[in-house]
Amino acid sequence: MVLAKSDNNGPLTPISEGTPVPDSPSGSAFRASSNGKRRPYHFSTQCVTVENPAQKDQYGSSSVPIYQTATFKGMGGEYDYTRSGNPTRSHLEHHVAKISSAAHAFVVSSGMAALDVITRLLKPGDEVVAGDDLYGGTNRLLTYLKNNGGITVHHVDTTDAPSVVPYLRAGKTAMVLLESPTNPLLKVVDIERICASVRQHAPDALVVVDNTMMSPYLQRPLEHGADLVYDSGTKYLSGHHDLMAGVVVCDRDDVAQRIAFTINAVGNALSPFDSFLLLRGIKTMAIRMDRQQSSAQRVATFLDSLGFRTFYPGLPGHPGKDIHERHASGYGAVLSFVTGDKALSERIVGATRLWGISVSFGAVNSLISMPCLMSHASIDAATRASRGLPEDLIRLCVGIEDPADLLEDLECALLQAGAISSVELPSSGQRRLTRVRPDDGTGLIGMAVEKINLGEQDVEKREWFVSAPGKVILFGEHAVVHGVTAIAAAVNLRCFGLTTPREDGKLALYLPDLGGYEETWSLDELPWDVLEPLPEGEAHGPVLDEKLVAAIVETLKAHCATKTSQAAAVAFLYLYMMMARGDTKPTFSFTARSNMPISAGLGSSAAYSTCISSALLLLHRRITIPTEPAPTAAPNGKQPAHVHISHNGRVAIPKPTADEINAWAFISEKVLHGNPSGIDNSVAVYGGALAYTRPGFERKAGLDPLNGFKSVRFLLVNSKIPRDTKSLVAGVGKRKAEEPDVINPILDAIQNISDEARRALEDPELPRQTLISGLEALIDENHEHLVSLGVSHPALEVIRAKTASAPYNLHTKLTGAGGGGCAVTLVPDQFSDEALQQLVAELREDGFDAYTTTVGGSGLGVFSPRSGEDGENVSTGGGDEGMRVPLRSQFLDKDVLELAEWVEDRGRWLYV
Numbered sequence: 001m002v003l004a005k006s007d008n009n010g011p012l013t014p015i016s017e018g019t020p021v022p023d024s025p026s027g028s029a030f031r032a033s034s035n036g037k038r039r040p041y042h043f044s045t046q047c048v049t050v051e052n053p054a055q056k057d058q059y060g061s062s063s064v065p066i067y068q069t070a071t072f073k074g075m076g077g078e079y080d081y082t083r084s085g086n087p088t089r090s091h092l093e094h095h096v097a098k099i100s101s102a103a104h105a106f107v108v109s110s111g112m113a114a115l116d117v118i119t120r121l122l123k124p125g126d127e128v129v130a131g132d133d134l135y136g137g138t139n140r141l142l143t144y145l146k147n148n149g150g151i152t153v154h155h156v157d158t159t160d161a162p163s164v165v166p167y168l169r170a171g172k173t174a175m176v177l178l179e180s181p182t183n184p185l186l187k188v189v190d191i192e193r194i195c196a197s198v199r200q201h202a203p204d205a206l207v208v209v210d211n212t213m214m215s216p217y218l219q220r221p222l223e224h225g226a227d228l229v230y231d232s233g234t235k236y237l238s239g240h241h242d243l244m245a246g247v248v249v250c251d252r253d254d255v256a257q258r259i260a261f262t263i264n265a266v267g268n269a270l271s272p273f274d275s276f277l278l279l280r281g282i283k284t285m286a287i288r289m290d291r292q293q294s295s296a297q298r299v300a301t302f303l304d305s306l307g308f309r310t311f312y313p314g315l316p317g318h319p320g321k322d323i324h325e326r327h328a329s330g331y332g333a334v335l336s337f338v339t340g341d342k343a344l345s346e347r348i349v350g351a352t353r354l355w356g357i358s359v360s361f362g363a364v365n366s367l368i369s370m371p372c373l374m375s376h377a378s379i380d381a382a383t384r385a386s387r388g389l390p391e392d393l394i395r396l397c398v399g400i401e402d403p404a405d406l407l408e409d410l411e412c413a414l415l416q417a418g419a420i421s422s423v424e425l426p427s428s429g430q431r432r433l434t435r436v437r438p439d440d441g442t443g444l445i446g447m448a449v450e451k452i453n454l455g456e457q458d459v460e461k462r463e464w465f466v467s468a469p470g471k472v473i474l475f476g477e478h479a480v481v482h483g484v485t486a487i488a489a490a491v492n493l494r495c496f497g498l499t500t501p502r503e504d505g506k507l508a509l510y511l512p513d514l515g516g517y518e519e520t521w522s523l524d525e526l527p528w529d530v531l532e533p534l535p536e537g538e539a540h541g542p543v544l545d546e547k548l549v550a551a552i553v554e555t556l557k558a559h560c561a562t563k564t565s566q567a568a569a570v571a572f573l574y575l576y577m578m579m580a581r582g583d584t585k586p587t588f589s590f591t592a593r594s595n596m597p598i599s600a601g602l603g604s605s606a607a608y609s610t611c612i613s614s615a616l617l618l619l620h621r622r623i624t625i626p627t628e629p630a631p632t633a634a635p636n637g638k639q640p641a642h643v644h645i646s647h648n649g650r651v652a653i654p655k656p657t658a659d660e661i662n663a664w665a666f667i668s669e670k671v672l673h674g675n676p677s678g679i680d681n682s683v684a685v686y687g688g689a690l691a692y693t694r695p696g697f698e699r700k701a702g703l704d705p706l707n708g709f710k711s712v713r714f715l716l717v718n719s720k721i722p723r724d725t726k727s728l729v730a731g732v733g734k735r736k737a738e739e740p741d742v743i744n745p746i747l748d749a750i751q752n753i754s755d756e757a758r759r760a761l762e763d764p765e766l767p768r769q770t771l772i773s774g775l776e777a778l779i780d781e782n783h784e785h786l787v788s789l790g791v792s793h794p795a796l797e798v799i800r801a802k803t804a805s806a807p808y809n810l811h812t813k814l815t816g817a818g819g820g821g822c823a824v825t826l827v828p829d830q831f832s833d834e835a836l837q838q839l840v841a842e843l844r845e846d847g848f849d850a851y852t853t854t855v856g857g858s859g860l861g862v863f864s865p866r867s868g869e870d871g872e873n874v875s876t877g878g879g880d881e882g883m884r885v886p887l888r889s890q891f892l893d894k895d896v897l898e899l900a901e902w903v904e905d906r907g908r909w910l911y912v
């Protein structure tokens with residue numbers, strides 16, 4: 001079938017040469033216009049005009065007849081056997097190609113059959129890159145091929161386009177499988193960008209898109225560079241849940257020939273009767289979907305306004321909204337949300353009446369389901385957890401019922417399940433729905449915040465600059481959370497924080513590294529009514545005030561943060577509020593920038609936590625930083641009276657101050673990481689290299705400085721696979737609780753490794769070569785244990801293999817939380833700079849980032865008050881927020897590569 005392409009909104013563009021020009025308006029993709037030129041019909045018009053000019057009906061039937069026959073008489077005719085071809089099916093395929101603006105279309109017996117036909121293009125040894133938030137059935141078929149077909153499958157977060165690149169290998173990657181938006185988390189994939197990366201790095205690979213969530217009405221991925229698109233025709237195309245069908249479309253003739261061969265060979269083409277039904281369903285597709293998606297938008301807005309975390313690309317805060325809008329002309333009719341409690345979600349699903357409990361979507365009837373119990377149950381619980389699929393997720397597939405009925409039914413179910421409560425407002429008599437917090441079942445979220453009389457503001461009048469390093473864990477990550485000793489050192493990559501005073505009574509947070517997050521709060525917007533202030537002189541306890549965390553999260557909802565920026569903002573506001581004393585609340589802007597990769601296992605969160613902790617302690621006047629001792633003036637006023645020994649600012653911040661900063665940085669880490677061991681913030685504050693054992697376990701807790709690392713070179717390689725420390729740490733904790741007999745011996749073995757490394761580093765008699773080769777052996781051993789703990793990742797194994805291959809023969813382990821992130825490689829003294837450069841270049845070619853580094857540098861630094869002239873009390877005059885911006889504007893303008901040097905050059909820094 002050869003048809004013309006359409007633009008993004010549905011109409012077709014002029015027919016290309018060689019295309020058969022249809023002679024009937026109803027079979028054509030074109031309409032006449034007043035100037036005599038033919039113009040394309042709109043999508044909904046095309047849907048109803050089912051006529052194939054090459055296939056005229058002998059009686060002029062206005063509906064395509066069902067050729068319910070297996071065989072056709074005679075020889076040499078167009079059809080002989082329905083497995084190979086059938087007129088009803090041909091009509092349907094012509095029609096599907098037309099509305100998909102594709103050159104070729106095929107219809108088969110189900111959506112999974114469509115994927116089966118496509119994956120038969122693969123051969124043993126091929127690699128497939130697929131998303132990590134896939135439809136359960138797709139996942140099942142890929143797992144089958146992995147186990148039985150010699151195919152390697154890499155599950156990658158395709159919503160982060162750069163993270164796909166490390167897996168694209170010319171000559172190896174044969175297929176990249178995408179869904180956008182994903183089902184059921186509605187994450188958006190940048191199809192166009194990934195297609196471009198595939199063309200660059202693995203030009204022979206086919207990009208295949210499962211377009212079922214959108215249908216050809218809303219999205220046509222062939223126009224964005226995909227090679228093959230398939231749909232489960234059971235969904236929007238048919239629209240009535242009365243048939244199963246799959247659709248494959250493509251433009252490439254060679255691929256189409258191979259697909260046609262497979263369909264004929266395996267015999268899974270769609271039956272004549274189902275072809276007729278599907279053809280009939282398509283006629284109303286556009287009008288059905290218009291109604292469905294407008295209702296979906298209302299439902300999503302309703303849930304979002306109640307404070308449920310709702311996933312729908314049509315909501316203003318959806319992180320993939322812009323990308324989605326570039327690829328599609330609507331947001332579809334599937335959305336999902338979480339309640340915070342699996343049992344509560346089950347009660348909600350069970351309480352609905354109009355929303356049918358069913359798998360699948362796309363039908364005229366609205367459906368509700370819990371993916372973890374239904375459509376995604378074929379993915380095991382651990383994999384679901386590792387892919388971030390919440391167990392309490394509810395998916396809604398919106399139909400064509402009256403939206404008012406749908407909303408009312410949902411509201412009743414939420415009320416009946418106890419997810420919301422209805423309060424009558426005495427003033428107006430109106431009802432107000434309020435979400436009930438799932439953890440205690442009683443407290444209400446979203447209550448009006450009391451206006452707080454802040455009284456006189458006492459604002460510091462100067463800028464404060466702080467900085468803290470990232471870290472590399474050499475031995476003992478994860479095990480350290482459970483009381484094992486770990487060895488870590490500061491790296492020369494840092495986070496920098498700057499406070500700038502404001503005179504407008506507001507607090508602001510600027511996080512340029514997190515997608516340019518910028519938020520300003522009036523102090524009375526913060527949930528002070530939930531805060532239980534720390535009694536004067538008392539330290540924060542070991543447990544977070546979860547009520548306050550939840551209230552801050554709730555406050556931030558209105559500000560539409562992404563998950564990462566929200567976490568950073570919650571930590572900042574939590575510390576700010578907890579540190580506040582009485583009515584003395586400083587107002588300022590805080591800006592953080594870092595020159596290390598974020599969420600890559602190098603402790604970016606601890607560096608950030610240390611920066612906010614020290615800045616907030618300073619601004620709340622809970623600590624003071626000593627001024628740099630000024631050289632005493634000589635009697636003649638010209639020469640210093642005594643020799644001023646330069647320590648480059650080191651050891652200038654006293655230990656009690658550093659301890660206080662570390663304690664609060666740990667609180668921030670708790671907000672960000674759930675159950676941190678405290679090693680990352682300790683390195684960020686104290687710097688150097690440390691052996692760290694967490695308090696509260698059987699071993700003696702402690703924080704012992706270690707020597708011996710300073711001269712060792714390391715290579716840090718960032719796999720660029722994003723991952724979440726919080727869930728990785730939680731995953732290991734869960735395994736330890738469930739399989740103590742497996743996990744505890746691993747933890748003991750890691751303790752032995754840390755002990756051995758420590759002994760070796762502290763042994764002045766040990767020959768250098770023995771030390772290095774001993775550390776290499778321990779690196780290998782430790783990595784194997786981390787693999788057994790389940791925190792490695794294929795990309796980390798690729799990095800290990802590469803660095804271990806000849807001529808390099810280096811030893812590498814994952815560092816930090818794993819699951820992606822960074823690997824650390826020990827670079828022996830004799831290893832040449834040329835070889836190192838060559839290795840770095842090759843790793844970069846493979847899509848990784850690599851940095852050479854030495855470890856053990858300074859910890860927390862604060863810009864000395866005496867040398868702050870650069871930024872003190874200089875007003876720009878034009879500041880729209882009533883703030884002074886001299887340092888800040890320069891800080892924001894600096895290229896990340898120049899940042900460290902520029903910051904250092906500002907003046908005198910004092911370090912722990």
Ligand SMILES: Nc1ncnc2c1ncn2[C@@H]1O[C@H](COP(=O)(O)OP(=O)(O)OP(=O)(O)O)[C@@H](O)[C@H]1O
Nearest residue numbers: 513564568594599600601602603604605725816817
């Ligand atoms: N420069 C920054 N600006 C703002 N927030 C930051 C910055 N760096 C880190 N963060 C916060 O820390 C989080 C990253 O923490 P995560 O634990 O995932 O990575 P990491 O600390 O780099 O790795 P690891 O803990 O495994 O060593 C971010 O999501 C963000 O909330």
Ligand SMILES: C[C@@](O)(CCO)CC(=O)[O-]
Nearest residue numbers: 477478676677678816817
């Ligand atoms: C995985 C972990 O051991 C290191 C993260 O950098 C967690 C921790 O110690 O907090």
